[in-house]
Amino acid sequence: MALLTRIRGPRDLDRLTPGQLAALAQEIRTFLVTEVSKTGGHLGPNLGVVELTIALHRVFDSPRDRILFDTGHQSYVHKLLTGRQDFSRLRMKGGLSGYPSRAESEHDVIENSHASTVLSYADGLAKANQLLGKSDPVVAVIGDGALTGGMAWEALNNIADAKDRPLVIVVNDNERSYSPTIGGLANHLATLRTTQGYERFLSWGKEALQRTPVVGQQLFETLHGAKKGLKDFIAPQGMFEDLGLKYIGPIDGHDLTALESALTKARGFGGPVIVHCLTEKGRGYHAAENNDEDRFHAVGKIHPETGLPIQSGGGRSWTSVFAEEMVALGHEREDIVGITAAMLHPVGLAPFAEAFPDRIFDVGIAEQHAVTSAAGLATNGLHPVFAVYATFLNRAFDQVLMDVALHKLGVTFVLDRAGVTGDDGASHNGMWDMSMLQIIPTLRLAAPRDAEQVRALLREAVEVEDAPTVVRYSKGTVGPAVPAVGRIGGMDVLRAAEEPSGAHRADVLIVSVGAMAPTSLEVADLLAAQGITATVVDPRWVKPVDPALPGLAAEHRVVVTIEDNGRVGGVGAAVAQALRDADVDLPVRDFGIPQEFLDHASRAEILAEIGLNGPDIARKVETLVAKLDAAPVEA
Template identity: 70%
Template sequence: MSVLEYIRGPSDLKALTTGELDELAEDIREFLVRAVARTGGHLGPNLGVVELTVALHQAFDSPVDRILWDTGHQSYVHKLLTGRQDFSKLRGKGGLAGYPSREESEHDVIENSHASTVLGWADGLAKARDVRGRDNHVVAVIGDGALTGGMAWEALNNIAAAKDRPLIIVVNDNERSYGPTTGGLADHLATLRTTDGYEKFLAWGKDVLQQTPVVGRPLYGSLHGAKKGFKDAFAPQGMFEDLGLKYVGPVDGHDIAAVVSALGKAKRFHGPVLVHCLTQKGRGYPPALQDEADRFHTVGAMDPLTCEPLVPAAGPSWTSVFGDEIVAIGQERPDVVAITAAMLHPVGLTRFAERFPDRIWDVGIAEQHAAVSAAGLATGGLHPVVAVYATFLNRAFDQLLMDVALHRCAVTFVLDRAGVTGTDGPSHNGMWDMSVLQCVPGLRIAAPRDAGQLRAQLREAVDVDDAPTVVRYPKESAGTTVPAVGRVGGMDVLHRADDADVLLVSVGALATVCLSAAELLAGAGIRCTVVDPRWVKPVDEQLAPLAASHRLVAVAEDNSRSGGVGSAVGRSLRDAGVDVPLRTYGIPEQFLAHAKRSEVLADIGLTPVEIAGQIGAALAHKENRQ
């Protein structure tokens, strides 16, 4: 029986010997490789924090002591040590979430899986603890990649201001977020990693100089008084200490005893402390270590020996289609440049970076900076393409509005994972972009329905030279080609029927769903016109006249129903004096539980049967009222 099988909660760790803790770490790694290979998930980050997590639960008493995880994709080990060892449906419907979840355990605090937030949480929890007169520890675990986010430094500024408020910050320094961490902070941490350490030098100086007759003690005192200079020279942790943070480390994050010792020192200090732990993403699994792109940050279901996928891809992914097309555009357009926020590989910019290394910038987890920098690039005569996940653009709304749109900068934002993403849970669904961005003056939004339209609309977007544009698409396969049978204004007609009853506006990747719904309605004697607006903002001027010839207008979108495309279409119809009833089918105003994309779409009614049924019921209701 493995040591892991005896663990039912953090308290069980306290009785283990050093040897048993090492066995536990090996058990956890073997478990993670087997379990994540079956379901898919975040493998590399969790392999890298095995010993660190064991040490945290050895040193602290969760949940009384609050252990907070930034991003949370590295919380699988934490789940195992807090009694959650059934990974059979990890990230699947009814199974464990891929991130911390308050519903699962009292040991989980932060469910938001966006990076760089943990230090703000820790600051607030530490203040609340002090106000309430409690003495528990607050521990924030943050990766070096997340420290590239501006929110982390805003929090550090506030944390350091309260020099007598105990708070422990553990930096999980693996030199990576999705890929290698970039920027000045990365350089600083690299220097700390490769320095023997100031404390060793100071200890040597004390032993030698204090034994030197006459001048030894005065000289040591002078040197000790100048220790700030020596720290900068021999172990430049001064950046953190200048902020008012006690610095402990660097420490080997894969040595449980060393990490526990460092955390013990941090616990005894009555103020904010930073514990710098060096770890290796993908530790203990050779295929992950050989993958220089992202060290198996996220994997699909696969054979753990060959790493071959268990479920073959249904076709080219939206991400790969974008990646190929942006390279083609870059070859034709020397003014086209690219920016991403620590997601070079996940958003498909790897090939562009290889082909045009001087025309791409990874700014780290700093979407706000990406947007403002893009405004500067555009003003300087280039056309920047900013590629991020749709959910992460939420952070840069003010910059997109006030820096890009207000200045009419020609910047193209490419939003991957738009709409329902599924297995990554509520904070990764890109379900707000078409609502949030509706109010941005001059902005144009494209929602391609298939790979061919993505290529075409990306080119149309980068051809716009006086306003920002957005191209958004979902996760997974780009699916089959959906041909148009006609054109009205800028809209593609996907299905036409004589004397149609219903105008069904299909947004983006829901084209096949809407066409299937139209077939079901035809079987019930209800005729439909199905159109793809292609550009959903602004609403095409020809939509209102077309709607006027139908008895009902329906809009289906992979976005929140609140303030989305349906709302914009309704406003456009009212402005044009068209009083045809409107129904909108989209994502309800709620956070969605993790499950496969298809399962989530079924749960929220974005299926052909549900849409057809509701349209039929709406028409029947209209006739009854007449």
């Protein structure tokens, strides 16, 4: 790593020769494979942007020139070139974030890790520069599917309206949506598009097509007119230039000379310009290049030589349980269809897609569209299941509320990675969904505690045809089965309190939500050791609150709720309101995630930090019960 260790900031790149730059790119790829294989992370996207990131930092002067990355998981190379080369604790407590982080570096402008937002940020930054009399360009790097998000096109519509704001949009096209155009041809096309010779080239193309025997005229007619059609035939620039945006490309995203030439042209343009770069996801790492599924988009710990995962602990994932049950349901019911927002494999819908290829819809990174499209499917008699990370459903709240719930439509939302997810940081913790969804009329929300309940609750959810249903579960390995010892109303009793002596009621009713069942049982055991009796129930369906819960609560002295969701507006708040409405006046203590943006760390570390574990909860409940014991008895 002789060259990489000499790079402490972007301007150190200026002193390198073309040969040294090529060697640096190779060193960076070796570093990424070696280091990310130890920790896990977004490997494929970063292997694909090595040359592009080097070129960006040679042409632009960060941090004066603002360089923004959409989704942010393609920023590892950017971190290396801006002085952050200790990847030993990447995505771990105290280590580097897997996304841009303003706390880490002045070169990180935004911390977005939800897709399709960067162009709106860039639009605002460019407008501010103009108002402040600054001529520094803003650079927005977008790609990896983010242009499928509607917000990106809303931003483009506004960006194109201002011809004199320096804003460079770098489209990192790594999905091979277009035929590869490489090397000198890419640079030549860029030059053609900025000279009058390009118009003559288009005219020649029209004549050549019309002279071609048999198929020439037909081919020409299919291009919908000579100028725009031939442009689109040669390269996908028509849609951008129709918006009034200057287009340069496509450029070979691994040719440093071509990249620097194109970016320099774009910097000097003085207005909004798109630089279209063709990159290869996973480039330079044989295991990623040979992986057609996602080219190692995100990996856990792997063997760097083979790319094979390093087994750790075993056990099944929550996602795989859902995947199996979806296939089983698909065989039983022809009306069930699957929807994904560019996450077919991560959310577990790939087996369903393989079994029922005509009944799966990947809408791209467009959660809002996914929800309303699901509403259309349901309106026409199908039952859509939209599987999505819990944190990404935040983006489609209005559609869930107005397009599904208002219309009383049977759409099932399966929320993967709910609760504390940990290593991807604040933006990926699924801690908002149960608060957000609590306010939607008619919606029903289930939180399974184990694999058996994932299957059972999914089946119950798709039976509902007149309201939206939600099934949410955690990230990672599903634990052992948590058996019920009884049933009260629709709730499973996981532990029955021992009969209290004398005339006293049982002490504590613990309402356990989803994956917090083992923690809830641990709390009950710790309380029992202190002579405090506790009942533990799993409502299964946490919205609406089970009608039997207030009556059961009245048989206890205090109610405790334990959930891996934000405390504000969560299940605890709903239970407290249900008790008030039923005139059951009891102390209620809700344990959940504080309304804070939590730094990246493991799930266990975060739960310990926020006190959402057995010992911490038990101590607080013991204190509460002690206060009740010490309170004077009313006459």
